[in-house]
Amino acid sequence: MATKQSGPIGRPRGFDTDEALERAMLVFWEQGYEGASLATLTGAMGISTTSMYAAFGNKEELFRKALERYTEGPSAYLARALDEPTAHRTATAILAGTIRTTTRPAHPRGCLGVQGALATGDSAQAVRDLLAAWRNDGCVRLRDRFRRAVDEGELPPETDPGLLSRYVTTLAFGIAVQAAGGVGRDELQEMADAALRNWPL
Amino acid sequence: MATKQSGPIGRPRGFDTDEALERAMLVFWEQGYEGASLATLTGAMGISTTSMYAAFGNKEELFRKALERYTEGPSAYLARALDEPTAHRTATAILAGTIRTTTRPAHPRGCLGVQGALATGDSAQAVRDLLAAWRNDGCVRLRDRFRRAVDEGELPPETDPGLLSRYVTTLAFGIAVQAAGGVGRDELQEMADAALRNWPL
DNA sequence: CCTCTTCCGCATCGGTCGCTACAGAAGTGC
């Protein structure tokens, strides 16, 4: 009957799980899934391999959780953009958010969802598929947003929401690749502005 | 004085260097630089590690040569596109060539220059930089082509060639990412057609 | 034939990979 109000028994964890996951996410972001070794990861997390396995399972599970954290952290602009009042503002916010996130100083350049595991060996195919699904999910949610805009009469009825969302996500992924190579923020923003000057396509 | 007309002395090589390099390129294309192990590479090439080292130097040199082969093979559409008579046809040819190459059945999906080493560990940074320079070179050559079109009066004098080339290459890299995730050829081509419908931007 | 040069198959190098067994430390509840 007594509600369990006391903490879990046993020795409490000696590190902050959220902070360790944040650091792991940064390593995956910069070096990719295959490029990030456990030694590098645990070194950045400040814990031993034993603690990492006890807290996160294994490397692949750690990556999955790092991707979730990325989605709700650096990539949260996507969810916010979908709430913009118009489709045009949604597209603008997505590209601006992508550019800001992929070119932020003191953060890894590029996008974890793009460069985390774009091409991998056999042992990392599950992670590659996970990221492909992650990217596709973003495209689908954007398509639904544009479809709503068509239904509400904001966009012309002959507009193809899938085509439009594919266009915006293609630009976003391309921006991520450019940013990973060191292309500057201002140049990308000018290009994005020009790309959305005529809308919808 | 006598011109050396006889072949090199010693035991001749027992395999075709070009074909072995072609197979190595395909492995790098599909699995990336870090994901492609020497065992996988030499297995696909049909030679032993000893022969690979004797013929190509090491893994990094093998990748450099595979990238050259990729540039002159699957990515040769870029050079051809730059010779198109108009800037618009150049842009159209680049996107069409990108889509065809990144979605070709029986070939790895995506683009070696994008997914070969987009994010890597420390030991592969040189390859990452090499690919970033490769991508930037494509953008620069395209910019020069557009600049010529401005000089020749084909494009309005207020056109920014750098902006335009950044736009086209961003679309191309985004297409490569989409293709790596399994997006179909027709859908990408429809999007590319729509993206270039208003030109120049 | 012999000699010379190069190539190739086998074995293996030290290092690192992801991962785990074990024992002791450090907390909780009684």
Add this chain to the structure above:
DNA sequence: GCACTTCTGTAGCGACCGATGCGGAAGAGG
């Protein structure tokens, strides 16, 4: 104090990483 549960540091697992040493095989030139 005690028993119990959980976490952590060390040490090491087998497997694979990229890269080599070595000796014999194989062809070219004489």
